[in-house]
Amino acid sequence: MKFTEIKLFAPATIANIACGFDVMGCCLESVGDTMVIRKTDDKGIRIKAITGGSLPFEPEKNVAGVAIMAMLSDLKREPDFGFELEINKKIKPGSGIGSSAASAAGAVFGANELMGRPYNRHELVKFAAEGERAACGSPIADNVAPALLGGFTLVQSADPIKILELPSISGLYATVIHPQIEIKTSLSRDILPQQVALKDAVKQWANVGALVHALHENDSALFAESLQDHIVEPHRSKLIPRFDEVKKKAIEAGALGGGISGSGPSIFTFSKTLQIAEKVANTIEKIYDETTIPFHLYVSRINETGVKILSIK
Amino acid sequence: MKFTEIKLFAPATIANIACGFDVMGCCLESVGDTMVIRKTDDKGIRIKAITGGSLPFEPEKNVAGVAIMAMLSDLKREPDFGFELEINKKIKPGSGIGSSAASAAGAVFGANELMGRPYNRHELVKFAAEGERAACGSPIADNVAPALLGGFTLVQSADPIKILELPSISGLYATVIHPQIEIKTSLSRDILPQQVALKDAVKQWANVGALVHALHENDSALFAESLQDHIVEPHRSKLIPRFDEVKKKAIEAGALGGGISGSGPSIFTFSKTLQIAEKVANTIEKIYDETTIPFHLYVSRINETGVKILSIK
Numbered sequence: 028m029k030f031t032e033i034k035l036f037a038p039a040t041i042a043n044i045a046c047g048f049d050v051m052g053c054c055l056e057s058v059g060d061t062m063v064i065r066k067t068d069d070k071g072i073r074i075k076a077i078t079g080g081s082l083p084f085e086p087e088k089n090v091a092g093v094a095i096m097a098m099l100s101d102l103k104r105e106p107d108f109g110f111e112l113e114i115n116k117k118i119k120p121g122s123g124i125g126s127s128a129a130s131a132a133g134a135v136f137g138a139n140e141l142m143g144r145p146y147n148r149h150e151l152v153k154f155a156a157e158g159e160r161a162a163c164g165s166p167i168a169d170n171v172a173p174a175l176l177g178g179f180t181l182v183q184s185a186d187p188i189k190i191l192e193l194p195s196i197s198g199l200y201a202t203v204i205h206p207q208i209e210i211k212t213s214l215s216r217d218i219l220p221q222q223v224a225l226k227d228a229v230k231q232w233a234n235v236g237a238l239v240h241a242l243h244e245n246d247s248a249l250f251a252e253s254l255q256d257h258i259v260e261p262h263r264s265k266l267i268p269r270f271d272e273v274k275k276k277a278i279e280a281g282a283l284g285g286g287i288s289g290s291g292p293s294i295f296t297f298s299k300t301l302q303i304a305e306k307v308a309n310t311i312e313k314i315y316d317e318t319t320i321p322f323h324l325y326v327s328r329i330n331e332t333g334v335k336i337l338s339i340k
Numbered sequence: 341m342k343f344t345e346i347k348l349f350a351p352a353t354i355a356n357i358a359c360g361f362d363v364m365g366c367c368l369e370s371v372g373d374t375m376v377i378r379k380t381d382d383k384g385i386r387i388k389a390i391t392g393g394s395l396p397f398e399p400e401k402n403v404a405g406v407a408i409m410a411m412l413s414d415l416k417r418e419p420d421f422g423f424e425l426e427i428n429k430k431i432k433p434g435s436g437i438g439s440s441a442a443s444a445a446g447a448v449f450g451a452n453e454l455m456g457r458p459y460n461r462h463e464l465v466k467f468a469a470e471g472e473r474a475a476c477g478s479p480i481a482d483n484v485a486p487a488l489l490g491g492f493t494l495v496q497s498a499d500p501i502k503i504l505e506l507p508s509i510s511g512l513y514a515t516v517i518h519p520q521i522e523i524k525t526s527l528s529r530d531i532l533p534q535q536v537a538l539k540d541a542v543k544q545w546a547n548v549g550a551l552v553h554a555l556h557e558n559d560s561a562l563f564a565e566s567l568q569d570h571i572v573e574p575h576r577s578k579l580i581p582r583f584d585e586v587k588k589k590a591i592e593a594g595a596l597g598g599g600i601s602g603s604g605p606s607i608f609t610f611s612k613t614l615q616i617a618e619k620v621a622n623t624i625e626k627i628y629d630e631t632t633i634p635f636h637l638y639v640s641r642i643n644e645t646g647v648k649i650l651s652i653k
Binding site for chain 2: 046047048049050051181182183184185191193219220221222223224225228229231232233234235236237238239240243249252253258
């Protein structure tokens, strides 16, 4: 059976999970964009509609277009049809929860389905990462990997891209606040130290090892202990209003831990149950209600599968 | 039943497993010291005999004595007897495969058994680490943990000491060469960089995550890929003659990977089978036969249980 149109859910993702800076991410269940991808008789890529965000319509400037182009140029033989995209952004660009990654991951996933699935989900990661190049300047995989594969992922190698799929803590929920402030990417990058103390790096990789072990053992207490970042968070958290208070009070309310999602400004926390995750959300809401900063607040299960097909015909 | 004498095997250990510098170690099956610990009517600790090495007989200067003293001082009530130790060193001090750790681990393990086991193996780690303080100047746990617990261990936290027990790759063998050269501890320490590039640290913790995942998945190919050290090995390997050649040719002979054990000069490699481990040993032997440096060469299974009781009466 040949399909001509696919509608899908392209999930938001948390990257830079505490000690796993630049390597660990996870996928959200109930936060994400929807996209429609349609075969067209004309070859090439056309972005027909974008709602919910102001993004370029030129395929070569849009992460979704760039990602599909990267995939097409890898094929031995290009398909004899083109693609038309409708993108409904729910994830705000610049939020730190993988807005561009969702577009890139959804685009390559959908186009791959319409072509009869020449690639598996792992193979799609590198094309989606090329889409990220359009948004971030480099083909980073730490958001597109969980967006495509679901659950928790580890970027074992960035060049060439190699991704490991990790197990999840069962029943885990994330509470994420996106304070609507703009942090310039250049500032967020420049604030990072180029050099770090060896003793801090040792602590960080001990925690990464403990975090991976905790996921395999489904050990939420160890997971909580290992959610520490001695290297990046102390610098970047200065750019996020009330960060320390949000994290501290979230943990007091029962969260296992948290940190900065991506390069911010979103703050993520993890909780063992929906009930705790909602209590954490209330706690965080109160803190941000005291400011004049508008914000979005999300409570979501971890999405174990990544991009999802909503309908296909 | 009350016991009065225990004879045990105190294993050698590999610490600083590649990317897991300062945190990951593993225990060897067929390399280690033997110790006899005996109850005495007189209180206190007496070291009656030391064979195979020139080490202090004063308990407060000997790692075995210091470790037992640390344990005794933690007890609510000291036992109404003392301990007499005979230590037969097979692991040469300064070899980098946990000579002092074996003495410390064996001592606390044996004394604990004779006292009716007031502590479990995990609790013994901190006392054995206190023994290490006598040898190394600080209470490090990366050798005593695998010596007491067996298999692969991760020092999740050095202060307070918290150890995680990791699964092993099934059927794994280690080939270890101990070139009998002296590397001054101060030189081995001073050659380490105090600061490391963030991008190298990221690579290192990606590999630590991959290594822990590989152990859980029993994935020897991934285990091999993750046995990399971008931070310490480039510096310390300069102190070990023919290091690069040994590692390269060992891998060509079938080893999964390797590195510097502890702070050297021993070089470890891992192989999937005994046959490969022996081939690797032959390869390494040939390289060192070309030098004038005397050496010991070991092939050993991974020891899954740590210190072993040989006899108790």
